[in-house]
Amino acid sequence: RWFRRQGIRGPPYNLLVGSLPECQKMIVAGRAKDLDTISHDCITTVQPFFQKWASMYGKTFLYWLGPTPALCSTDMELVKKVLTDRTDMFQKDYSNPSLEAVLGNGVVFANGHDWKRRRKFIHPAFNQEKIKSMSAITLECTQQTMERWRNRQQAEIDMMHDSDEIAMSVIARVMLGKCYKEAWEVFIAGKEQLKLATYAFADPPVPGLWYLPTRRNRRAWYLDKLVKHKISQIIEARLASGVYEDDLLGQMLQLQLQTCSSGSTETLSTEEMVGECRTFFAAGYETSASLITWAMFLLASYPRWQEMVREEVVREYPAHRLPIGDALGKLKLKNKRRGDLQLNMLLLETLRLYGPIAFLQRKTASDTILTHVKVPKGTMITIPLVLLHRDKEIWGPDADEFNPMRFQNGLSRAAKYSHALLAFSFGPRVCAGQNFAMVEVQIVIATIIKSFSFTLSPTYVHKPSNFITLMPKYGLPLIVRNLQLTA
Numbered sequence: 001r002w003f004r005r006q007g008i009r010g011p012p013y014n015l016l017v018g019s020l021p022e023c024q025k026m027i028v029a030g031r032a033k034d035l036d037t038i039s040h041d042c043i044t045t046v047q048p049f050f051q052k053w054a055s056m057y058g059k060t061f062l063y064w065l066g067p068t069p070a071l072c073s074t075d076m077e078l079v080k081k082v083l084t085d086r087t088d089m090f091q092k093d094y095s096n097p098s099l100e101a102v103l104g105n106g107v108v109f110a111n112g113h114d115w116k117r118r119r120k121f122i123h124p125a126f127n128q129e130k131i132k133s134m135s136a137i138t139l140e141c142t143q144q145t146m147e148r149w150r151n152r153q154q155a156e157i158d159m160m161h162d163s164d165e166i167a168m169s170v171i172a173r174v175m176l177g178k179c180y181k182e183a184w185e186v187f188i189a190g191k192e193q194l195k196l197a198t199y200a201f202a203d204p205p206v207p208g209l210w211y212l213p214t215r216r217n218r219r220a221w222y223l224d225k226l227v228k229h230k231i232s233q234i235i236e237a238r239l240a241s242g243v244y245e246d247d248l249l250g251q252m253l254q255l256q257l258q259t260c261s262s263g264s265t266e267t268l269s270t271e272e273m274v275g276e277c278r279t280f281f282a283a284g285y286e287t288s289a290s291l292i293t294w295a296m297f298l299l300a301s302y303p304r305w306q307e308m309v310r311e312e313v314v315r316e317y318p319a320h321r322l323p324i325g326d327a328l329g330k331l332k333l334k335n336k337r338r339g340d341l342q343l344n345m346l347l348l349e350t351l352r353l354y355g356p357i358a359f360l361q362r363k364t365a366s367d368t369i370l371t372h373v374k375v376p377k378g379t380m381i382t383i384p385l386v387l388l389h390r391d392k393e394i395w396g397p398d399a400d401e402f403n404p405m406r407f408q409n410g411l412s413r414a415a416k417y418s419h420a421l422l423a424f425s426f427g428p429r430v431c432a433g434q435n436f437a438m439v440e441v442q443i444v445i446a447t448i449i450k451s452f453s454f455t456l457s458p459t460y461v462h463k464p465s466n467f468i469t470l471m472p473k474y475g476l477p478l479i480v481r482n483l484q485l486t487a
């Protein structure tokens with residue numbers, strides 16, 4: 001009634017379950033349809049409900065996440081206000097309590113002072129030096145995976161599987177350095193936890209559900225215990241030996257030591273460090289795997305772009321030089337001197353059409369006014385990225401088409417609004433790992449494209465699906481050809 005009085009409309013409320021069953025029904029119907037690979041239509045399989053409701057009720061409408069009211073909006077003014085807020089009015093909140101249990105507590109879902117304290121501890125992981133050492137790790141991991149394809153002139157591979165393997169090895173080694181093999185079970189468990197989180201999304205958002213001894217909950221409890229125990233053991237061993245190492249965990253430990261010796265109480269407990277390791281994995285692994293997968297999909301679908309990017313990589317990194325370390329300058333997000341690199345434009349267009357994260361969400365901390373709408377405390381605000389990234393009013397009449405050239409004059413001039421590409425979010429809560437991720441994915445693609453050409457396998461079925469991130473539902477089978485053996 002509150003919203004109706006203000007002219008905000010939306011689908012009807014159903015007791016406790018809200019709009020969730022309708023969303024589920026539309027997703028099932030959307031997935032039953034066969035999509036054309038060149039349609040780039042993710043909305044049908046990922047967020048058909050937002051498209052339908054936006055067309056019926058306008059840019060800003062009300063729907064229900066179970067019993068919680070949620071405003072969904074494609075109004076860029078409203079979106080900007082929510083994402084750039086620094087007063088802590090629009091807070092991170094697990095829309096479903098089961099998710100918190102599976103994903104753990106860490107910087108991604110922290111708020112206020114707690115968020116600032118946690119963000120300070122992960123900050124050193126993303127400086128230029130660390131990104132350089134990560135780039136050498138990425139190169140090694142990519143080469144290891146490519147070894148399997150190398151011996152044959154032509155092979156069919158599942159790129160979704162292989163992207164996953166590369167991204168997981170990179171994050172494992174960046175997080176735990178030399179210990180990563182010893183702690184491999186932590187990453188396998190982390191992967192299963194993410195899968196359980198996908199199911200938790202569909203749970204009715206009822207507090208306490210997590211404590212019921214269902215099969216899934218018992219498995220989640222076991223994984224939770226295992227991950228916490230193993231990482232705590234590594235932390236304690238490092239503290240006891242005084243050798244902290246130079247990986248992400250080591251940097252947190254060093255910062256902890258400095259903070260303690262400066263007399264500050266702004267430290268992280270062992271439990272909080274375990275939480276940060278878990279969120280780092282949750283935030284940085286599947287997202288990168290998703291971007292690699294979809295970039296390879298687009299390159300396989302557009303042979304001319306594959307050729308252009310290959311020529312660029314060969315030109316920029318002749319002979320045996322590969323894009324690591326000192327070459328980072330060339331791989332920066334923007335190359336002001338010579339305009340954007342084609343590989344970079346290709347990745348930006350991939351983030352627009354197949355961004356790993358389908359929507360952003362916040363919860364109002366108290367009653368507030370958002371672009372003339374009075375919004376009560378506890379309302380969820382949903383920003384549907386899949387819809388916004390295809391909005392013709394924002395991106396122009398070719399918004400549904402693949403056109404990396406729209407980024408030729410830089411990110412901020414590609415659309416009507418300078419912050420229209422929201423794949424890494426925007427404002428103070430922007431992705432902390434965006435440079436890390438862009439460099440990682442550029443290195444993976446550059447390394448592969450230099451040695452292999454690839455096309456979509458005839459068995460590929462185009463069904464982008466939203467698990468935790470956007471992935472092709474049936475994998476990404478590619479035919480890869482070794483350029484040295486076929487030359």
Ligand code: HEM
Nearest residue numbers: 108283284287288291356357423424425429431432433437
């Ligand atoms: C293509 C890859 C990636 C994409 C598309 C992506 C996207 C995002 C988005 C959209 C957010 C904001 C979520 C929100 O506002 O609700 C976010 C936050 C975050 N991401 Fe990423 N991410 C990627 C890779 C990474 C990597 C590789 C790392 C770390 C290694 C990382 C670490 C983080 C962290 C720590 C945050 C929380 C920032 C904060 O709240 O202060 N991300 N990411």
